[in-house]
Every structure is written in C-alpha cells, then in structure tokens.
Amino acid sequence: MSTRLITLCYRKIIDANASRPWEKMVFEDTYTEFRMQAQLLNQEKKYRSFGELLHYAPGADQLHFLVSAAVRGYVQQLGGLVPDVIDNLGRHFLKFSKFQFEIINSDLLDKARHQVAINFYSEPLMWHDTIGTQLLVSEAAGVGGEILTNQLSLLPFLSIYSLQTRD
C-alpha cells in the first residue's frame, strides 16, 4: 500500500481585530515597519495604501520581505509549533520550520486597514486515513511498529499544501 506524505499550510490572518498579545505585537510591529520601509518607495508621499504602492511604485513587492524582519522574532517565540491548529485532544502539535510573511492590505494613514498573514508550512506528515472529517496523521519520521498519531480537522485557513505518494 502506498503512503501519502503531506505538508499543511496554515495561513494566519492578523488584522486590527487581533486580541491576543502575540497577535497584537505582530500587528503593531509590522505596521510600524511597513510605515518605515514604505517611505523608501514613496519618497514623494504620493501613495497611501499598500495596493497603490504595489501598483505604482517600482519595487514595492519587496515590502513583504522588508517588513518580514518585524515578525521573525515573534515566529521564533512560537517554539516550532503552528499556532491555533490543534488536534482532537485540544493540543497544539503541528511542527513547522518554514513560514512566509505577506502584507495583505495596509494604509499609511489608517492603521485599521493594516492586515497581514503569516503562512506556516508544516513538517511532512504521513496521512494514514480520514476518520469522519478528520485526518489521521503521524510524524513522517515514524517507521515500523507502533506509531503515535494525531487527528486533526481542516479548519478554515488550514489546507494541505503538498502531497507526495510513495509505494
């Protein structure tokens, strides 16, 4: 029987509704960094929204990368576990070592319109079965004998990112 190796992507959206401390810090610091870095591309102060900058200012797509420096420290504080995603026992279990920061929207004059996302890419998991609406997975490292498993539901903003089938 073939085994399926999957990685999951969780896209965590952070906006002005952020309520928990970690999210609030990410929101505040990415907005500050966005406003600082955007000045480089907007020296005539012609544009105010991220959308305008992307459309009119050459090089504005660098802002994702430039502002990402504001979240690295916070991502490292997560201790390698994807936030929010829990197994059916109510525990965080999903390991990640790769992420991608993106600015969705922002506005130099209106903080309420600042909205960013951090995409967390999980370590590979073996997908053994689907039980009801839940995936039965285990860490890909487990080979032979008894392996410990997790059951998880695919909530909004959580998707299978890659699939690899092995015989």
Next chain:
Amino acid sequence: MERKNFLKSLLVGAISTPALLSACGKESDSITPSTGGTGTGTGTSSGSCAVAPTETEGPFPTKAPASYVRSDITDGKAGHKMTAKITITNTNNSCAALAGALVDIWHCDAEGNYSEYGGSGMQSTNYTNVHFLRGRQTTDANGQVTFTSIFPGWYNGRATHIHVHVYAANGTSLKVTQIAFPEGSGSAVAAVNGYGKGLNGYTYNASDNVFSDGVTQELATVTGSTTAGFELSITFGVAA
C-alpha cells in the same frame, strides 16, 4: 422546513452553545473553531465539532525588535571585514550630533547580491541570515552608529555603495542616501579588486547614475587593508 426539523435544529443550536461559549471564553483564536451543527439541521452533526484548545496557558510572548536591529550584520557572509561608523548631524541645529535617530544600512555581498533577491519568499526559522547585510542602529549621544560587516562587492551598472536610510526616532524618514567609496590606486576598492573578479566593467563614481552628480556629500573615508580589515567613516547631515 418541517416543524419537527426546525425544532430539532433549535435543539442542536442549544447543545452547541456551551462549546461556543467556552471557545470565546478563552479570548481565543482569530479563527473560532468550527462548532458544526449550524445549517444542517440533521441533529447528527455535533459529532464533527472541532475541539477548542485545551492546554496550559503560554508561551508568553515578549516584545521582539525587527531582526535588523543588530550591530554585526555579517551573517556569516564571506568577505573582508569592514567596520562602518556613520555619524548623523542635524542641519536644523547647527549640525550638532543627532542622538536617537534610527539608521538603516544595507548592501550587497561579495558576489553583488542583495538579501531580498531570489527564493520563494518562504523563510526558515533556523536560517537566521535571510536579512543578511542589513542592519539598524540608534545613534548615540555623539550621533554615531557602528556596524560590522564585509566590504561590499560590486555588480554591473553600479559603483561600490552602501544604502542608508535615516529615520527620526518615531520612524519618520529623514534621509535616503547612499555611501560612495573612494576609488583609484591605493583605494580599498582597488585593493579588494572585486573579490577576485577584478574591476573589468566596473562602473566608477563619475559614470554611476546615482553618484555622477558629484559625491562630495556621500564619499566615505575608508582606511585599512584586506588583511587587517577596513574602517569606513562618514557623516550625514539631516534636517531633523
């Protein structure tokens, strides 16, 4: 909808209410775990409810500065060591030293590449040098910041340079500029010789599209050698 089914769906709503409340009570996720049940009205969907997080509180986040904030921006990049001392003065205050200003610098590596180029944008948590050769420091009472880096390489179309962005303490941009390097015999640019690739095709300051209008304001003093490392110093006046 038949009356019986309607009542049933009300009942489902009532059953799933405690789960909803407990999810909210944890001042919880931006994504509230789905409680299922709504809309199907079959009475069986409560089995697909997702559980709410049930763990000891923590880890407790702490304020983390942008990863630019450091003095040594080398990030393991190979090259001749270079210390850059940048002094910021206030042209609105008789060119007195400006303390508390933020100074960003960034430059290319020995091969002429910047850290933002290439890749999918995906970053690894343990690959710390994704923002290599980029740094931010706050000026001291003498208006000075010091960075440790490597001597920049060069790429087609540009003379050797370092980008500088000076901000007020509140993040307002005060100056976007570039540092130019002395060139010719005896200069650091000649000594480094493009890290072995030579200076064939090098763009000198006089023909550089940024520096060709004159480099008196942007030309750094550079001393040292490839073995001992280089010391760069420059002063920029900003209107603060």
